[in-house]
Amino acid sequence: MYPRLATRAEATVFTMVLTRGPVTRVEIARRSGLSSAAVTKAARPFIEAGYLEELQATERTTPGAGRPASPLTIRAQREFFTGVKITDDELIGVVTDLRAQPLVSARHPLDTMSPEGVLAALADLVAELLAADPAYRERCHWLGLAVSGDVDQVHGMVRYSPFLGWRQVPLARLAAEATGLNVTVENDVKSLTVAEQWFGEGVGASSFALVTVGTGIGCGLVVNDRVVPGWNGVAGEIGHIPVGGDEPECHCGGRGCVEAIAGAAPIVAAVRAATGDASLSIDAAIDVAHAGNTAAREVFARAGHAIGLGMAAMANLVGPERIIVTGDVQGLAAYDLFEEQINRSFTSQAFGAAADCRLLLRPRSFEQWARGAAAVAIQTHFSLQER
Structure with missing residues (x-):
């Protein structure tokens, strides 16, 4: 020990x-x-x-x-950590060393989003990962879980995850019972922020922001060397900054939110309406825009405008040294469709020196999001427990 x-x-x-x-x-x-x-x-x-x-x-x-x-x-391999990113259709897991470097990874499809079904799949995935090397089973005592939505890390509770349809799920306790490991649960964007702070682009920066583009629009904040948890665990929700007036309606209950304009589902709906093709998926919508369809490209430009305004509002309030922009697979595949408008809207709306904040595009696979979950477990394991 x-x-x-x-x-x-x-x-x-x-x-x-x-x-x-x-x-x-x-x-x-x-x-x-x-x-x-x-x-x-x-x-x-x-x-x-x-x-x-x-x-x-x-x-x-x-x-x-x-x-x-x-x-x-x-001594990076003195202890190992498991991290898992939970999506609405798949579990992505890694085992990392003490520096949160992934050593082995695996994926497990989900045929249900019920907590019971996800926990059963999680136990199978963790067993598969730890079986890859006897040292993992011997020296891995912690599991980090990354989940989208409103997460109470202190109590290990998923209060609300709109993409999973979960409310008040005591995930840390249930996962500990299923796997036999100590468990941390954190919002997926905050998990990725911890990984960047300790082991990535945030090292050496006392203040930075991580913005994720994809299914939703998320943001993690580090101010004065500390991840901002927010009161009751909510902070950095730039996806719910209103930038579109009274329209469109957002799943959060508000209107005109960045995420209601630039999230994957609203983009698909808008491209379908603009092209008249009701069968388009997000991948197909991206392909249509890349092929030069003017109406589809305008949808992505509007999304980029909304993201840029949300980032500028955050920068004006917080004043980060740098903003790391990343996302899921679809978000990054579409980034060239957003990029010009994001930069233009951010620069025009950011106040004074906030406009000089460096924007860094850093692609991150879902394995890197799982690594973020492991990084939270590392941070929790080695953080000073206040007495």
């Missing part, structure tokens, strides 16, 4: 090595404000337990710089 984080110094040192290592004690002290002695004391139990190790000392090149430094690094 790993040494429980007992002090803020231990949490600071371990997290810094995990997310930024290899890093020397001197650099940790400089970045954290801890004394060198405090850094050494905090690192010792993790070295003894095999979670951290010292690399070979690097030679100093500056005269009088002191002894060569021995960087600390994570």
Whole structure:
């Protein structure tokens, strides 16, 4: 078992090595404000337990710089974590190391969205993933689950997931009973945000936003190095910023929301109406627009306008250093149809220096969303428990 984080110094040192290592004690002290002695004391139990190790000392090149430094690094395969992204028709799972690097992945189709059916499929998927290597079963004790919708991470409750049709499902408890693992449950966008914060494009940025484009329009926020959970678990819902006046009606009960214009279902409905082809799927709608159909392209341009306005409103309120734009498969396949209008609307609506925020397009597969669920499990496992 790993040494429980007992002090803020231990949490600071371990997290810094995990997310930024290899890093020397001197650099940790400089970045954290801890004394060198405090850094050494905090690192010792993790070295003894095999979670951290010292690399070979690097030679100093500056005269009088002191002894060569021995960087600390994570022993990434000291422990493993399982992450699963739950969609309305499929489970996507990964096993990762301590740095949330996927080592093995698997998918399991769903023939039902009932919690009971999903949990049965989840137990099968987790068993398949952990059977890939005896070390996984031996050293994997945590499962992270990523679900769209309103999620209460503290209590492991899915309060409302419109795409799954779930309300008040105690998913963490049920999944723990089904798999025998410790379980964390988080909103899928927030999970991906944690992965970017600790292991991706957000490393080194004290403030950034992650915007997802696809079935819905989501947003995760990091401000002053902390993911913004929001009161009662709701924050960053730019998909429900009203940008379209009184129309169209949104599934949330509001009107004119970004998601009611730029979500996959509204886009399909609008392209069907514009082309007169009621059989179009989202993939076919994208193909029609790519083929040059003017009416279809206008639908996607309107969607891009709505997304850009929502992003600008968020940037004006929060002032992120960068915005990472990603999405599901359909969202990214259509991104070139959105991109020009997103950038134009964002730039025109963002106030002052907010318009200088960097927009980064970073494709992320569903396996990466599952990795986000594992990253939340890692963060939960190694976060300092307040006393």
